[in-house]
Amino acid sequence: MSFINLKTFTLDFNRPLKAFFKSVLWLFFVFLCGSLPVLVISLLHYLGIGEADKKLETFNHDLFWPFLCCAIIGEISFEAFLCRIKFSKYSYLFFGMSAGVVILIVCLFYLIFFFKRPDEIANLPATWIFQVIIISYTSLYSLGVKSFMFFDEDKRP
Amino acid sequence: MTTILYILTAIAFISLFIGFAITISDFKKRYDSERKHLSKGI
Numbered sequence: 001m002s003f004i005n006l007k008t009f010t011l012d013f014n015r016p017l018k019a020f021f022k023s024v025l026w027l028f029f030v031f032l033c034g035s036l037p038v039l040v041i042s043l044l045h046y047l048g049i050g051e052a053d054k055k056l057e058t059f060n061h062d063l064f065w066p067f068l069c070c071a072i073i074g075e076i077s078f079e080a081f082l083c084r085i086k087f088s089k090y091s092y093l094f095f096g097m098s099a100g101v102v103i104l105i106v107c108l109f110y111l112i113f114f115f116k117r118p119d120e121i122a123n124l125p126a127t128w129i130f131q132v133i134i135i136s137y138t139s140l141y142s143l144g145v146k147s148f149m150f151f152d153e154d155k156r157p
Numbered sequence: 158m159t160t161i162l163y164i165l166t167a168i169a170f171i172s173l174f175i176g177f178a179i180t181i182s183d184f185k186k187r188y189d190s191e192r193k194h195l196s197k198g199i
Contacts, residue, residue: 087180088180141173
């Protein structure tokens, strides 16, 4: 049984599942495009060309992943705010609040990294935990909000 | 500082789930009314 109708290039799922599937695809390609610089340098590191190790360390020190997540959260929030789909005012309130809090966390992170010395940063116990939390939050937030948007967009006649 | 970050994380996740719950119930109502409207048309 095929889930993709090749003649019309549409998905033969029920509507919520289709919206979720589309949002998974969207998130995958956004992360792929956003992390292209790191992927290119990782490839150079793998091939042993130049000083890719140092560049990768710089990317980790400059908090590349929270930066990417911040950009995705901002994009999704404004897209949800400006699109023609009407969310209720409480949805806007809670989504806005949660996105704002996460952006505040990322800002606090950057402040910590700005004021501490590199050797102290390496000893911070929870750095990677927060990076994982921010990445998983971004995935959840964008999957959810994008699913709602695709769901409403996909109205049947 | 770490405690503040944990508290902020908890707030973010709780408000995200509340937002999801509100939006899902809202969309469910809309979806049901849409289906009723379609079945009346048929």
